[in-house]
Amino acid sequence: MATHAAAPRQRWRRYGTSYLMLLPFLGLFAGFLVWPLANSLYLSFTKFDGVNAPEFEGLENFRRLLFDDDRFRHALGNTFLYVVASVGIGTLLSLGLALAFSGSSWPHRIMRTIFFLPSVTSSIALMLLWKWIFNPGDFGLANTVMTWFGGRAVEWLATPGLTIPILVLMSVWGGMGYGMVLYVAGLNTIPQEYYEAARIDGATSWQQFRRVTLPLLRPVTTYVVVTGLIGAFQVFEAVYIVFRGTNNIGGVLDSGLMIVPYLYDQGFTHFKLGYASAIAWVLFLIIFALSMVNLRIGRALKEL
Amino acid sequence: MAVAPTTTPLVADPAAAPRQAPAAGSGATWRGHLLRLPFYLLSLTMIAPFYWMLITVFKPVTELNRQPPSFVPEHPTLSNFYDPGYSPTQVNPGHLQGIFQRFQVDFGFGRFMFNSLVITVAITVGSLLIASLAAYVITKHRVPGRRLIFLLIVASMMVPWQTTLVPNYVIMRNLGWLDTYQGYIVPALAKAFVLFFLVQFLHSVPDELIQAARVDGAGEWRIWWQIVLPLLRPALAAMSIFIVLAEWNNFLWPLIIVQSDEMANIPVALARLNTYFGGAQHQGAIMAGGLLASLPSIAFFLAFQRYFTRGIVLSGLKG
Numbered sequence: 116m117a118t119h120a121a122a123p124r125q126r127w128r129r130y131g132t133s134y135l136m137l138l139p140f141l142g143l144f145a146g147f148l149v150w151p152l153a154n155s156l157y158l159s160f161t162k163f164d165g166v167n168a169p170e171f172e173g174l175e176n177f178r179r180l181l182f183d184d185d186r187f188r189h190a191l192g193n194t195f196l197y198v199v200a201s202v203g204i205g206t207l208l209s210l211g212l213a214l215a216f217s218g219s220s221w222p223h224r225i226m227r228t229i230f231f232l233p234s235v236t237s238s239i240a241l242m243l244l245w246k247w248i249f250n251p252g253d254f255g256l257a258n259t260v261m262t263w264f265g266g267r268a269v270e271w272l273a274t275p276g277l278t279i280p281i282l283v284l285m286s287v288w289g290g291m292g293y294g295m296v297l298y299v300a301g302l303n304t305i306p307q308e309y310y311e312a313a314r315i316d317g318a319t320s321w322q323q324f325r326r327v328t329l330p331l332l333r334p335v336t337t338y339v340v341v342t343g344l345i346g347a348f349q350v351f352e353a354v355y356i357v358f359r360g361t362n363n364i365g366g367v368l369d370s371g372l373m374i375v376p377y378l379y380d381q382g383f384t385h386f387k388l389g390y391a392s393a394i395a396w397v398l399f400l401i402i403f404a405l406s407m408v409n410l411r412i413g414r415a416l417k418e419l
Numbered sequence: 420m421a422v423a424p425t426t427t428p429l430v431a432d433p434a435a436a437p438r439q440a441p442a443a444g445s446g447a448t449w450r451g452h453l454l455r456l457p458f459y460l461l462s463l464t465m466i467a468p469f470y471w472m473l474i475t476v477f478k479p480v481t482e483l484n485r486q487p488p489s490f491v492p493e494h495p496t497l498s499n500f501y502d503p504g505y506s507p508t509q510v511n512p513g514h515l516q517g518i519f520q521r522f523q524v525d526f527g528f529g530r531f532m533f534n535s536l537v538i539t540v541a542i543t544v545g546s547l548l549i550a551s552l553a554a555y556v557i558t559k560h561r562v563p564g565r566r567l568i569f570l571l572i573v574a575s576m577m578v579p580w581q582t583t584l585v586p587n588y589v590i591m592r593n594l595g596w597l598d599t600y601q602g603y604i605v606p607a608l609a610k611a612f613v614l615f616f617l618v619q620f621l622h623s624v625p626d627e628l629i630q631a632a633r634v635d636g637a638g639e640w641r642i643w644w645q646i647v648l649p650l651l652r653p654a655l656a657a658m659s660i661f662i663v664l665a666e667w668n669n670f671l672w673p674l675i676i677v678q679s680d681e682m683a684n685i686p687v688a689l690a691r692l693n694t695y696f697g698g699a700q701h702q703g704a705i706m707a708g709g710l711l712a713s714l715p716s717i718a719f720f721l722a723f724q725r726y727f728t729r730g731i732v733l734s735g736l737k738g
Contacts, residue, residue: 132639133560140553141568143609148575151586158585165589208461215458226458229465235720237668239686240709243693244472247702254486254699256471262487288464349579351671356693375581375671383675388585395582406577 155392163389176393187394189369190377194348197279197373201286202343208287209294209339210332214324217299227299230292238289242356245285246272249357272358275370282353282371290346294339301335302328341409345402351375374398475706480515484699499703515700518707521692524680528708531688532715538603538684539666543659546610551655554617555647559629569618575611584675591676598678607666613658620654621647656726660719667716685712 127134159176161169180187216226233241248256249271258268271277305328313323354376358366364380365372374394382391475483477495497517498504504514519527526533557565587606596602628650632642648655670686677683683691689708696705720727 130560130562133556133562136552136556136639136643137562137568139549140609140614143549143605144572144575144611147587147590147606147609148578148583148611149571151583151590152578154586154589155582155584165592212458212461215455226462229462232465232469232717235664235716237686237689237709237712237716239668239670239689240472240712241468243689243705243709244468246693247475247706248468248471250699250702252484252486252699254484254488256467256488259488288468292465345579349581355674356690378581378584379671379674382585383588388589392585395579395584398579399582402579403577 155395158389158392159396161389163387163392165386165388169389172389176390177397179390180393180397186365186369186372187377190365190372190374193279193365193369193371194350194373197282197286197350198344198347200279200283201290201347202340204283205287205290205343206294206336206339208291210298210336212291212295213298213302214328216295217302227292227295230295232292233289234293238352239356241289242285242352245281245353246357249281273367275366275368278358278366278370281357282350285353285357286347286350290343294343297335297339298332301332305331337409341405344405348398348401348405349375351379355379472706472709475703476710478703479513480700480703481513483703499707512700516704518704518711521696521704522680522688528688528711530681531683531685532711534600534682535667535684537600539663541600541604542607542666543662545604545608546613546662547655547659549608550610550613550617551648551651552643554614554621554651555643557614557618558621558624559626559647572611572614576615581671584671587672588675597676598682600682602676603673603684607669607672610662613662616658617651617654620651624650653726656723660723660726663719664716667719668712 158169160173161171162175163169212226212230216223216230250256250258251268251270251273252258253262253268255268255271257271261267261269269277271281309327309331310323313327318326350373354366354371354373355364358371359376360366363369364376364384375398378391378394378398381387381394474490474492476499477492477497478489479492479494479496479498482489482493498514499517501517501519502514504511505516505520506514519529522528522530524530556562557569591597591602591606596605628646629642632646637645668686669684670690673684673687674690677687680688680691685708689705689712692701692705692708
């Protein structure tokens with residue numbers, strides 16, 4: 116215990132450089148992540164317009180969000196629908212693509228590059244492209260294709276019933292190549308001997324897929340699904356670029372209103388910064404819960 | 420770690436040669452091709468939008484709203500980039516501003532490309548430097564509290580960054596950093612996933628190398644610069660690809676902090692064009708802007724594709 120008094124100085128002499136090397140990262144981490152996080156929790160309990168000092172009003176923002184705000188409920192409903200559809204369809208297609216094009220021959224590699232291309236293309240450029248493709252005029256690409264099949268020109272972006280399907284389409288189109296690449300990496304960790312053993316036992320290729328491939332891909336599937344869910348909950352650009360009207364962020368009848376666009380709308384169009392912080396914390400809780408599920412599944416798989 | 424935390428980037432090279440092809444109608448048999456047929460058709464729907472973008476860029480204004488549309492530009496032109504026939508005083512429906520004439524800032528659209536480049540390079544270099552310093556200390560120094568610090572940083576990867584949007588906006592405003600480069604760069608420097616990735620990588624580097632340098636009398640900063648950084652090179656390369664693509668295309672944060680035209684990055688500039696010009700006759704210039712936004716990131720990816728493989732091998736997915 117005698118050394119205890121001298122400890123701080125000794126410690127500084129010994130670890131001073133270490134702490135100094137940690138400082139840039141930790142300082143920025145604390146200043147732009149930890150502190151803002153705490154601050155946003157505080158702001159979510161206040162009324163704050165960005166000009167006057169925040170006014171504490173307890174759980175009022177959350178009460179309004181959950182019980183009084185039809186637009187928020189609508190945004191939640193839209194988001195859930197979009198998330199489930201886009202992740203479900205996207206994951207299935209990713210797996211299919213990986214099974215189809217996992218080889219090392221050049222046709223497979225070209226196919227993989229084609230499907231991966233949207234992942235490295237400017238997302239704003241892609242959204243502008245979709246908006247142009249779904250142009251209501253009969254010269255738009257989507258409407259031209261419609262006429263080939265004897266259909267009529269459609270007001271794609273002004274028909275509320277089409278909003279979520281189009282958002283899902285854009286998300287699946289842009290994201291399935293990424294999932295595919297993860298699945299290909301997963302497929303290549305499966306030892307070829309397993310398939311040989313299965314074939315010797317007389318397993319058909321469907322049985323091999325069902326009993327060997329699918330179970331061994333489970334960690335990859337968990338990863339693809341959970342990261343997909345988390346990414347989909349944060350959708351913003353597709354709504355903001357493709358569907359936003361002149362004075363309504365969510366498109367016609369709010370048919371494309373989602374959590375993050377609503378956060379942006381309340382916080383940075385109407386400057387209800389307290390309310391926007393409450394929305395941010397609802398998003399936080401959803402994503403935190405998903406991450407915990409991910410960790411728990413990961414741990415459970417490890418124990419198997 | 421069985422499954423990597425959810426926000427760890429998994430970057431991979433789609434064209435990399437895998438070790439073997441698994442079963443499922445494998446090989447180039449007719450049955451294999453038949454099974455793959457739906458996916459071959461699907462690949463056409465991948466290419467079609469890109470093709471549509473490309474031909475739109477080279478169509479003259481008068482060809483953009485023709486019905487039926489042309490699928491090869493009949494009078495290919497570069498006027499969507501710069502139209503010498505355009506005059507601000509004389510209205511002529513056949514000549515509109517090209518993308519480089521749409522903004523009243525010096526160098527036009529080039530200014531936004533410059534902004535995007537400066538921001539992307541600064542964030543990539545800066546975030547890798549500070550994360551490698553911290554990762555070196557966390558893995559190779561026995562500082563008290565390092566476990567707690569690492570745990571805190573890993574936990575933060577579960578936070579959606581939008582949660583910090585409002586407070587960070589207020590911080591930027593109070594610092595006077597709205598509409599500045601530092602407003603783009605400084606809040607983006609401490610990246611938890613980069614630190615996490617580098618720590619994992621450094622764990623596999625034997626301590627002896629560093630011990631040996633210490634015995635030779637090298638200081639900690641020199642060890643970091645001359646030994647740790649070169650050792651980290653593959654990890655830094657994999658991370659830099661991920662950071663470059665993310666920052667080049669970053670949109671929501673710039674949308675909030677940018678006020679003037681001069682300080683916009685490419686995505687914000689394109690979004691503004693989208694707000695101002697909705698008509699079909701403007702889509703050639705807008706698609707030209709989209710092409711200028713996309714080509715650098717696609718080229719960057721194709722050039723450094725091989726480093727992408729390491730990203731996926733090094734991250735938690737495998738274990």
